[in-house]
Amino acid sequence: MLDRLSFPQPWLSLTLFFTWQFLSDGISGGSVVLGIILAWGIPQMTRRFWPDPPAVMRGWRAPAYALRVLWDIVVASVEVAKLILSPRQPRPMFICYPLELDHPLAISILVSTISLTPGTVGADVSDDNKLILIHSLDAEDEQEIIDTIRARYEKPLLEMFR
Amino acid sequence: MSTFAEIAISVLLLVGGAFTLIGAIGLARLPDFYTRLHGPTKATTVGVGAIVVSSVIYFSTLGRGIGVEEILVTVFLFMTAPVSANFLAKAAMHLEVKTTENTRGQTWDQ
Amino acid sequence: MILIALYITIAMVTLAALLNVYRVIKGPDAPDRVLALDTLYVNAIALIVLLGIALQTRMYLESALLIAVMGFVGTVAMAKYLKRGSVIE
Known part of the structure; x- marks a missing residue:
């Protein structure tokens, strides 16, 4: 009560x-x-x-992450705009991204970030929370995109939700 | 109103309008559903964000205070755009929407 | 100067809305139409904000907020319907 x-x-x-x-x-x-x-x-x-709160959440790291994402959103929009206006056809690709994060809140932040930043949309999370399916608008190489996301977004989130 | 504020507002308005238009062109021009998903989630969100920020600057230079509504609208748009893109992508995978021939990789449906 | 920029922006956003309507009509699949409607309501928010600047009033911003909320709920409901066949299970 x-x-x-x-x-x-x-x-x-x-x-x-x-x-x-x-x-x-x-x-x-x-x-x-x-x-x-x-x-x-x-x-x-x-x-x-609401999911259970994570064991440790280092909230003071959030503003730096938000600023980086905001800047990347602007860069990403310029890139997508260039691609839309150029006459060549895009080279789309579906990519399976293996997750290191395990907390649901962290995963949903990561997928939202992926959707808003460089040429990728997070399409689905597998039922066991181990894989994300990403659709990339213009991809050269699968490994390159996975490495970029890992270094730029997943590492800071891992630091934040430990 | 100072010249600087006027220039800032005009540039933000034009940039916002251009991005909104580019997002819509992408929606009309790109070859399949999954590629079309990229235009609205990025270009249009940024475009509307820029227009809303210019509105914030405009009303605050007129001395009517900072608009909470504008900031709420922006935050809300940036939070919801990826969520609705994700939902639509899931729906499209379930319906097995066609992809263009040069798409590499596979969709899944669970 | 703001006035000229405002008119050009309104023209661009209106053109964007027309392109979205084209996608709503053309389809070809249901998710395409929902996506176009989703973009259309975001454009409507932009037009309302621009109208507010043109008329120098902040009265319309609350309706922009309402459209943002209702549009999101509508898009999610439609996507859920397309995936599951019902909105509330």
Whole structure:
């Protein structure tokens, strides 16, 4: 019973509360009450969907990773734009990427990153969380793409979720 | 409004519009579903992101505060674009959508 | 200067929306159409933001936020339907 009244995800609750204050026109009694109700209700309703938190999460590494991804998104968009506007046909390829990460949250961050960055879309994760299927828009060499993803994105995530 | 802000806003608007257009051209021009998936997830997301950032700069130089809505829209778009691309790719693999002849590698469906 | 850039951008985004409509009509498969609709709602968000700048009002931004949320839910529901044959199991 006590668990029904708690905040299972304190950071999510805080984010929801402050976002609600910014979204409403000025902070008032009503917006604070509604904000608390949302900050309590939404984590409670969605608690079954969240994976267990990882054993160690080094959150201070997240901003550097986010900046690198943001920069790569811009570079990737320019590359895709060049390819779309050039007359030659792209050389698409499906690639199986063997995962080293095992936490579900880390895997979903990695797949999202892959989808937003250089010429690749993460298409599927195998049921045993060991392989990702990647579709690459314009690939020369399978191994090169796997090595790039491993060095640039998976290593920092491994450091973050150990 | 300062000249610098005006230039920044105009350039961001034009870059955003160009990327949105390129994403749509990719959607219309590329040969199969999986290649078409790349245009909207990258070019269009960045294009709309640039337009929204220019709106943030515009209203903050007019002195109307920083827009939380704009920032929320951008964050939301960047978070959801890969998720919906992933869902659509799974659906396409399930339906065994045709790929172009020069595609290497195999899809799977589980 | 902003006004000229604004008009050019609106023209480009509208053209992009027309290309998306072309893909919705042409298909050839259901996932292509859903993808085109997904891009179309992102373009609609861009047009709403541009309208807000043109009219110098921030009133429309909340509708942009709503379209972002509803469009995502719609795309996921359609993709789920295509894969499983039902949305809620």
